[in-house]
Amino acid sequence: MKRYWKLILLVSFTVLVIGAFYIQTSTATSRLPEFAFETVNGDEKEIEKLTLEASFIQEGIGDSFQLNADGTTYWSEYSYFERILGVNQRPKMERLQKDYRNFMRGKSMTPYHFYEDENLLVYVNLTWDTMNGYQPNDFELDIGILDKVSKEETSFQAPIPVNKNSMIYSMDVEGIHIIDGQLKIISRNYSYDKQSEKDITAYQVYLVDIAAETIQNEAIITAKEDEDSSNQYREVRIVNNKWEDIQQPMEQVVFEEGLIEESVIDEWESTYETIDRELFQYDLATGEKEEIKLPKEISNNAFPYAVNDEIIYFTEDVEGKLKLTSYNIESEELEAKQTIAIPDVTDEQGYMYKIHGDKVYVVPATKNAEQDLPLHIVHLKTGDTLYEGKITMKNPKKQDIDYNLDIHSIELDE
Amino acid sequence: MNRYVKLVNFELGRFMKVYIALIGITIISQLAAVIVVSKSYLNNANQAMNVDHMAIETFIEQYGRMSFNDVTNSIFFIGPIALCIVTLLIYSLFIWYRDWFGKNTFIYRLLMLPTARLNVYLAKASAIFLFVLGLVGLQILLLPLERMILQWMVPIDLRWDLSINEMIRNFDRLGIMLPYSIAEFAIHYGIGFMAVIVLFTIIMFERCYRLKGILLGIGYGALALIVFFLPVFVQEFMLYNYFYPEELFMLMLVTGLLVTAGSIWMSNHLLTRKIRV
Numbered sequence: 001m002k003r004y005w006k007l008i009l010l011v012s013f014t015v016l017v018i019g020a021f022y023i024q025t026s027t028a029t030s031r032l033p034e035f036a037f038e039t040v041n042g043d044e045k046e047i048e049k050l051t052l053e054a055s056f057i058q059e060g061i062g063d064s065f066q067l068n069a070d071g072t073t074y075w076s077e078y079s080y081f082e083r084i085l086g087v088n089q090r091p092k093m094e095r096l097q098k099d100y101r102n103f104m105r106g107k108s109m110t111p112y113h114f115y116e117d118e119n120l121l122v123y124v125n126l127t128w129d130t131m132n133g134y135q136p137n138d139f140e141l142d143i144g145i146l147d148k149v150s151k152e153e154t155s156f157q158a159p160i161p162v163n164k165n166s167m168i169y170s171m172d173v174e175g176i177h178i179i180d181g182q183l184k185i186i187s188r189n190y191s192y193d194k195q196s197e198k199d200i201t202a203y204q205v206y207l208v209d210i211a212a213e214t215i216q217n218e219a220i221i222t223a224k225e226d227e228d229s230s231n232q233y234r235e236v237r238i239v240n241n242k243w244e245d246i247q248q249p250m251e252q253v254v255f256e257e258g259l260i261e262e263s264v265i266d267e268w269e270s271t272y273e274t275i276d277r278e279l280f281q282y283d284l285a286t287g288e289k290e291e292i293k294l295p296k297e298i299s300n301n302a303f304p305y306a307v308n309d310e311i312i313y314f315t316e317d318v319e320g321k322l323k324l325t326s327y328n329i330e331s332e333e334l335e336a337k338q339t340i341a342i343p344d345v346t347d348e349q350g351y352m353y354k355i356h357g358d359k360v361y362v363v364p365a366t367k368n369a370e371q372d373l374p375l376h377i378v379h380l381k382t383g384d385t386l387y388e389g390k391i392t393m394k395n396p397k398k399q400d401i402d403y404n405l406d407i408h409s410i411e412l413d414e
Numbered sequence: 415m416n417r418y419v420k421l422v423n424f425e426l427g428r429f430m431k432v433y434i435a436l437i438g439i440t441i442i443s444q445l446a447a448v449i450v451v452s453k454s455y456l457n458n459a460n461q462a463m464n465v466d467h468m469a470i471e472t473f474i475e476q477y478g479r480m481s482f483n484d485v486t487n488s489i490f491f492i493g494p495i496a497l498c499i500v501t502l503l504i505y506s507l508f509i510w511y512r513d514w515f516g517k518n519t520f521i522y523r524l525l526m527l528p529t530a531r532l533n534v535y536l537a538k539a540s541a542i543f544l545f546v547l548g549l550v551g552l553q554i555l556l557l558p559l560e561r562m563i564l565q566w567m568v569p570i571d572l573r574w575d576l577s578i579n580e581m582i583r584n585f586d587r588l589g590i591m592l593p594y595s596i597a598e599f600a601i602h603y604g605i606g607f608m609a610v611i612v613l614f615t616i617i618m619f620e621r622c623y624r625l626k627g628i629l630l631g632i633g634y635g636a637l638a639l640i641v642f643f644l645p646v647f648v649q650e651f652m653l654y655n656y657f658y659p660e661e662l663f664m665l666m667l668v669t670g671l672l673v674t675a676g677s678i679w680m681s682n683h684l685l686t687r688k689i690r691v
Binding site: 014 | 419420422423426427430478479481483544545547548550551554555574576577578579580583584592593594595596597598599601653654655656657658659660663
């Protein structure tokens, strides 16, 4: 035995030290602090489905974490396998992958690339010929359709039809719709018009012929020259607050067209002001456009944040307070006006909000050791505060030293 | 088995002097790093507070508290780690070539031992692996010691204490050496072991076919790389995103084991049939 001392020493040393190290790290409690919602007022049920994505930094050391009613989970607390298997995926995508494992292969992880109703799961994603690299006009759609009942799968790639007079240099798929059994895709196209020699932003409807595996132009919803004059330009966009969700059936799509004026302050700084704007809704079945006449109470600066059934929610920042206005398209009336004052939020802190269903969730975007982080959930119609709480640190020892907590996003499970 | 153990012990002995020197250099240089960095920080603090009459709060606001991060960023800390890595890399080649180019062709005696030649091969690979793990263990022991010295030298108001875990996480090169969990540790060093085995196979090719063997060896190395990363190539270039992460992990586990087993088999074949002394 004595002859082997080198081997015995080295083996026992490594096994002991490395073993002890990993036993210690697995049992050592993290020094990162726990945060929790502390209810001040209201029903705790309101926060059951709420998750805040946030990060904590103290003296240059920190980690990102998720905070919900159950408490804090830091990224570093997940095991290696949980991390490579993607714990951080949105639960919506996890459900799709679990239920339709084979169909979901090779599909992007962005929920917005999917449309789902009772019978169908549709996937549409923009691709281009990867061999030749990027070329204008050379766009394809990667389309997958799953019949949930018969389990029948259809997938194909089809090129976007090209218009002789214009050159598309970029596009985004912004809507996937099934209307009377037909697949319609709304895309926002950035193109160059060869005749007028101008840049144009257009919303285009494409009709997908599933049997023939081709894409046809159906209609142009709106097309505007980007520049009106040297200091004015136009903006068109879909009003939609569900960019983070799987798309669901709808019949009407609301658009906003705005005329923006740039005022140059100096070489480095400019301000932008909406001097004119128009909202309209597009009927996906008939292709008709109908202007939405807004009452005077809604100023040009009120941002159409979300559409929920027949109500458009406008948000506006008025002296650090969040002003919310609900407008009913059908009855053409203002439904409600709410101003949510968030106490103790300083200007530089700013705030974040999310409208989900008929509730709005408001929280400051950042906090340090001295600041509070209040959470408010307000009903949009009645203006009642459904929940009022704050985010507090559970390890008071760490409170003495300055830290930063940043909220990255407000997530709500279905 | 007994032969293999003897051979490992023998290989450890042959490198022991250099190995102990590496350990010594690491200890001295890293302890020096702690002392030098702490001293320069304290000098700064002294200058600011006693000469410029700065309040302690203002000083901390301007310069920050001292933490172990300042030490790990110092060249005296990272230098010896780099030296150990480079030395062991060179020795992975030298462990074979010293037997051919030594005073008397020692390989002749090694290969004539009444035991499977693969034992010689595996003993050399095990020795390299043990040297690496030994140095990793040394670093684990040094970290708390170095932290203690820092705490002796720098008063509590001026420093920001880190746990051993934080010291490692804040320094990504240490993070590769000592990943979060024992599972990752096994994966990192498993890949390392595979790389050593592939390198040894390339050396075997060279020793068998000399100049032509270099080309064969390079070809073999490229093949090993392609096989190991095949699932990733398929995922990226052929079936975009086809595999789920857990499937990709299992596939790479399989290809990794395949490359390791294939290399050992190939080396064994070359050692018993083709080797030239």
